[in-house]
Amino acid sequence: VAETKNLLLRLDPELAEQLQAVAAVEGRPMSEVVREAIRSLVEARRQDDAFQDRLRQIAKQQRRALRSLKGLDDG
């Protein structure tokens, strides 16, 4: 079922073509290729100290809300 979902990505045409080409050549679903692309982007973001610091700071400020919301999801 997952493979039948449409992917709505904001990719520049060149990158979209590359992804489609990779998916076709490797015989993999497009979603898997996209997942791999996201994985690369996630790794690159690891080096972004400003982003990481801000995210941690927000998580700290919002810790009570986040804890309560996790309970909401679990419930």
Added chain:
Amino acid sequence: MGERLDEAGLVWAAALVTGAAPADVVDAVDVAALSALVAEVDAIHDPVRAAAHLLARVVLERPFPMANAAIGWLATVELLQERGLHTAARPRDVVELCAAIRAGRADVAAQLRRWSTRSGFRCPACDRTVYAFSATGPRVLHGTSRAELTARCAFEHRSHDRHGGALATSSPSPIAPAVLARGDCGSVAVAVDGRTLVLSPYCDEPAIYRVSEVGEVSPGDLVGRWDALVARATTVGFVPADDLGALV
């Protein structure tokens, strides 16, 4: 969507909330839903509406395997902050908002607009960030005058008074012991913390008083013979007369 809050940013938010490794989040996330979400939010220019769409989509569509409401809220606050807005809300109000989203009866953008204020207000007196916090009512910070920011900071941080001056430090007021009885030759019986102490002149030069503790005192002891009361007292120390102030 935001400068950094794209698919990868959402994955990092999810990893932070759940404690999972980012790579594991990528493996488990609904890639199609995540990508669609980012594309949709990216197309909305108004920051509050964009954040509202983000929160609603994450809460309703649950692209992550767990803790979607928490991940959505963290991402929402991050997105607003990226776009120059500070968000302050009481935790229970945030939970109520997410529950209302699920129930399909929330005006998310209106609520976020009430909770958000332009970032960057600083207190002129102490340079702390000044927030306009009001979880249920209208925003209370209406202007950015020096006086208003200083007073607002005093309310939020309690680090100075509303004019920027140092807060008055109150020194603990000494508790005057209750005088129970006065004896001959300047002796006095006082009650201190539930104990009965007898202060008796011990030395004239320098003026020193003996401090004795009486085990149990009945009202009759205080009006009877002073000698009998003192005889039952146990010496616990000596203090300069000056330290006793008006007691002696």
